[in-house]
Amino acid sequence: MSNKHIDEIENQMKLANESLPEKECSLFADDRPTTVGAFNKYYEGFLNWARSRSLWMLAFGTGCGATELRPLMTSRYDMSRYGIAPRPTPRQASVFVVGGYASIKTIKRIIRSYEQMQGPKYVIALGSCTINGGMYYDSYNTINRLDYYIPVDVYIAGCMPRPEALIAGFNRLKEKIRAGECEGMNEYVEKFDWYKKNQKQIIKDWNMPDYNW
Amino acid sequence: MSIWTQVLYAAISVTVATVYGLTLGGIVRKIYARVHGRFGPPVWQPFLDIIQTSSRRVSVSHGNMFLLGPVFRLAGGLGTYLFIPVIFGSALFGNFSMAGDLLLVMYFVFFGQLGMALGAGQGGHPYSPLGIARGLAQMSAFEVPFTLAVIAVAIQYNSLNITSIVAAQQGSFLNWTLFTNPLAVIAAMISMLGMNMHSPFSIVLAPQEIPIGPPIEMNSGFLSILQTNRGLFAAAKLVLFMNLFFGGATNLLEMIAKTFFIYMFSVFVGAAYPRFRPEQSFRFFLKWPTVVGVLSIIYIAYLGGVS
């Protein structure tokens, strides 16, 4: 393949970043995310086992459900014995716990943080609001279905779900990870345009790049 | 001894130290948890964490210096460890201590920190330099009592050669620096609190103020390298302290026992105290530990502390 040809393909891979002002275009990466496949079955199995035993949760309370994360962290429920630990930065986290209703303003930050996490990454959606809007189903300002915007691995129903339910949810996530079913990262890439369309439909003030590396 | 044997020995020694350091990290988390009244993660959790971070499929790099930052850090840890003779009289754990003496070890510590600071700096996140500024400043402060203690030790044994310092402490536990020069040990142990960066001196990572500070942009494989270093470097520091102040070790078991207790000191302090503000931390080190360090030198050099 000639170099020119490669360049063309690469250009197609670039994102438009239309909503950024001219002078900021060079300050954000404009590459498209790509899918990264698993290793061979056994090795990946081992890795998934390790991943499931070491879940690093993004400590970002996005809704009222985040209140339930505190007792989970502290002595009463002690999530650390399950290998779950909070991380202060999305770069290092592997699990994103979306804590309940997500307003438009919040979903923008959720998307940004989710995209900044390094895969394999998992999403636990907490509370009814993330499933179908919950009590805010008719609000002008909160989304109804989280899975239209980012791929969700485990939903935990309830308003709000108690820490026990959260632990159950984490355990469900672990099972899914070990079974190799949590490929949200690749799913997001595969259906990238669809997700972006949904996101941009509600986030009118999109002053960030199309993919937040 | 051929160079390849030496390399092989070094590899074994490094592996043992890393595993040991990481396990210690796990134990610390367990202890913290018990102090909090929790079960805590299993002691092998650090290993799982390392596997997890290094098994990430993608990573993000901010540039070449960012890429090399963790490499510098681990190289610093490796180097520091490799220039320390771990077990007295053991060829297997003798490492490359013939390349230099105590001063080399003390300065090699900076190698990793400087490199990491540069890598984190290129990350472009404002919290990185904030954390580094705190870290460097705190380092400059806690190095003062530590240096004074080291100088006292050098005067006492008239040597900067770690092996001969250890050799001089053999015989009875009463020959340990701990008993022959207690002031120096006090100064050094207080500065070790700063080195290990447990609270009250955890101002660099400070998750609640400057979320994790310097490595905030570090991810995936970069982070796993840093985690590995954390284990190795902890072991290296402990071994150094053991050699200088606690009579060194003649076998692996003794090494493990001694370093474990040295480490527990900072762990217990860390579990019991809340965090200082940065300026409190600097001032703390420049006050009493420094005075103790100066006293230790006066004791050794001028009052005839060496009998």
Place this chain on the structure above:
Amino acid sequence: MEQLIKKIKGMVHLRAYGKQRDDLHFVTVDKAQLEMILAHLKNYEGFTHLAFLQAVDLLEEGKFRLIYMLYNYSTNVNLGVNVLIDRDNAEMNSIHKLWAHGWQYQRELHELFGIDFPDSPRVHESFVLEGWEEMPPMRRDFDTLEYSNRTFYQRPGRSTNDPAEYMKEKIYKNYPAAPVIRRDNE
């Protein structure tokens, strides 16, 4: 308090006065006289604190009611100064010169009710709704359900229950009546 009301009455055209509690009173004044009375209350009557500025949509009357809630620290009295403004092309003078933090309330009102405060700084910037394009959502003629259906992908099969009925039906079915705690003094 009565004296104050009298005084206000002497100064401006007092459209209405209501007393909710001993420490909570409401007066309604004309739009044009609002600033004057607020300045007076702030400077001479000790109502130094603007607790909030809020609006009520009186759709049926075609008005907005703006409530300037003032607080007097020395007497611990709340005084709500109400003013009615037209709902169409709603516009009001800014009070950010009296209370510096007023601009933030006004910005909020502009976004959520569409009330304009021409002098107020940064009033046209978005407040909580980044990039909102529809009718201001707090107006009562804005149909949020319709908007939500249109925008947020309702999940089919969602049902709503009254919690009390639901609990009676599902959880306490086997109990003839909910347990009632009786106390001695009843």
Place this chain on the structure above:
Amino acid sequence: MVSPIYILVLSLAAGFMLSIFDKGGRRLSLTAFYGVLTFNLAVMVDWLYRLAFLHAPTLVINTAGFKAPISINLELGITEAFVLLLTNLTGLLAAVYLFKKFKESRVSSLILYLLLIMGVNGLVMTQDLFNMFVFLEILSISTFALTVLTKNSKTLSAGFKYMIAGGVASTFFLLGVVFVYYFTGSLNLGFLRAGQFTDAGMIALFMLAVSVFIELKPFPANGWALDVYQSVDSGIVSVIAVVNSAAIGFVFYKIMPLLPGNFLTVFGIAGVITFFFSNMMGLKQDNAKRLLGYSSIGQMGLLLASLVFTANSPANIRYLIIGGLFINHLISKAGLFWLAGIVKEEKIKDWTILRNNKPLLVLFGLFIFALSGLPPFAGFWAKWEFVKVLVDAKMFFVLVSVLVGSLFELIFLFRWFTNTVKEANSELEPMDPPGKGKAFSAISFGLLAVITSFGIMRFFYEFNWIQVLPILAVLVITLIDSLPSKVKGFLSLAALAGYGYYIYPLLESNLQLFFGVIFIVGSAVNLISTLNRKEQSKGFYGFLLMMIFSFGNLLIASTYLEFFLSWEFMTISSFLLILRGQKAQRASLMYMIFSTAGAYLIMAGFSFAPALTSSSALILAIENVNLPLISIIALAIGFMIKSGSLGVHIWLPEAHAEAESDVSSFISAILLKAGVFGLLMVAISYISHSPNFDVFYWIGWIGVLTALVGAFMASFQEDAKRLLAYSSMSQVGYVVAALALITHLGWVTSLYLAFNHMMFKSALFIAIAGIYYRTHTRTMYKMGGLISRMPWTFMTVLMSIIAVSGVPPLSGFGGKWLTYTAFITKGWYLQAGVLFFASGISFLYLYRLIHTIFLGQLKYEHQNIKEAPAWFIIPQYIFLGGIMAISMFPNLIIEPLNSIAMRYFSSSIQINGLTVISDLGYWNGNLVMYVTMAVFAVPFILLMLVKGRTQRVKQFNIVYAAERPESPQTTHVAHNMYAHYRKALGRLTLPRIQTFWNGVAEWAHTFGGFFRRVYTGNGQTYVLHIIMYIVVIYIVMGVR
């Protein structure tokens, strides 16, 4: 052969005839006027030639056919001829200068001028006291009449005061004459001998002497003269200040043999006091001519003092001192007064217009330099010898007063100079072109200054041409200054190579060779960076070469004077280089003040030193010299000022920061090492003899604290060059401290550190120069993220800061290892602790430097800037190569240094293969390097394995708490980076030393202002001053 009596006759005759000539047209009278003046000069040239070269006997002219003492007789010896030659020359040139005025004013002014000149000639030649009185009166009256020629009320009152004071003085003189005649029956100087005077006769002599002394305007009885200086026309003032004073000074010289020793001492001290206080009061002056007035009075005081205090010196030394001071004063003061007339600006801050006229500016600089007593001008030599005389005579009070007074003088002169050259002045008014006559006079004196200096150097000291090379370099480059900058740069490089080739065989020892490498090779590499200059850089290479040659000359100087001469050349050239910086006014002034203070200490120190016994280079010869303690202290402080030690460091950051960016590297990397070289020289003498006071213990502490404070200060800077400047201060503090150990290991350490510092600091400064060239800012927080735009420069800075900080495996670690080993071996434990603290602090500023410039967020305006030009990159990488070489193979440098230090001590280290072994520990730089490489490779490979698919992202792709960054400016953490440290240290960070020096300056100014209040401007008060002064002198002398 014309008898000088005709000078008097002709002047007098012409004076009377002029008014007649004038009837025939002004042209005729002017011709006669200038003819007479020229004739006077010609006669004196003739006579001086005869007396000096044909060894004609002293000419004695008897008048009226009788011999002395009956008749009035005149004498013309070589001294008289010399003085008269110069005064007549000045008279002529001043007349030329005044040509336009003379053409326009009445003829009487010509007559008066001629009378004045005649008075001067007569005064100098006459041997008769009464005759002297007559001439004094003539001088006095003609001067007064001339002053009031400039018609305004100020001159009138000034002239009147002058007249009154002159009258009072004359009265005393006349009384003295009467008494003398009464007691001795003779008025002829040749016949009067001090021995003949009884006690009563002493009073007569006292009156005589004191009246002449009053005429010389001693402090504080000199208020009457100052107004004249300020208000009268410059041409005439130049005559009053120079010619009149010279004549009266000569009168004093003539009656000196009559006076008893205690009289002379008092007069001498009064002269010194005058010198000191005039200069102190000059500090506060902002009126150019009044300032020159103060300076004139001061110079006359100094001249008087030198007349008195050199009485016992060998004749040639005495001639050099007095003649040198006299010529220097005459040339530069007349020149400056003339310039003042050309510039026509009263306030010195308005002199900036001189910038429009480059030749005059050069001339101005020349006169200022000469007046300040800088080499190669006459004043320098005179001062050098005078200081020596004073030291030999143990007149320490006088010595200190003279030196401090000179420093004051230098301060106000250089304030004037730097102000003229650099003061920010947005609207430069064009300057009127000077009249031809005016310019001619000034330029002639400029040339005369140059000629006399070369004369002194050539004939008096017989210097080798190599000692003069720095000056020659300036001249040669000035000649080719119209060539493009690059050509001059390459020529300079070639010249440097030639110079290096020339002095290489002259370097007798390894030590010289080592410093030769630092000075010459280091400069040569640094010079590459100047090749980037696009504009013509007039004068730059001249001064640069001057500086580098002076460095080299320091190495081969074989006498104290040669060393000091090179030292001063170095100071001057570096001052002029610093002055080229855009805002360098204050910085260069401060540099000059501190350097000169240091130079005076060095001068005094050398004067205290015993004579050299061998003819080899000073640095070697000094081994056999037992310097006395005071000499060691003076020299050490002098050299430490140059190396920026704590307490006297405040010139350093300013000078580094404000100099042009490619000059800063020279200053930091090389100039500071000159101070180290000097200190080493002191130490060499110190170790060879057993001193009873441990000076170097304290120097060691100063060095250690310098290292600490420098590091702290560096951490709190926002300006990259200022940061590096403080870093230099800190690093040189290490060098000084290690040197002060006075052990083998200490010296190895010191030299190792010096060499290392030369390399990494050059590289750093050149890197910053390159960055400044691209970004046009030195403020670090205005940069950021430049790593992606300037990777090569980043690499330099990275390597350099590793080398600075002492992190293995680079050369810095060797320095640290040697340092601590040396300190602990010596037993300086606490010092080692402080040094370690300083080295910890150094991480702070180093990280700040590299982070705020290269890491973090790239600014919008720097998104497209390019890498620094190759001329900046090349020298950086040459230095990096050097650093890598000595890091990899430390033996390359340790072995030579070991041998250097072994000349003075027995070796304390063993070199076993590649391992250096000390008493305490060991270090194998080579193995460390390999192990480091290996341990670096392992994690690198590991990272490649585990990092997965890596996406390279841009600067805004940071997590930023789920927000997005708004702008690079607000995202880059750089400003006040160590605020927390400052907070922790609290009051310790106050700039106390700065405050101290500000206090000193304030104090000096206040005192100057206080004493100035003596001058009320009231004529009566001034007369009272004179009377009181005479009374005080009378009492002090104990005349009975």
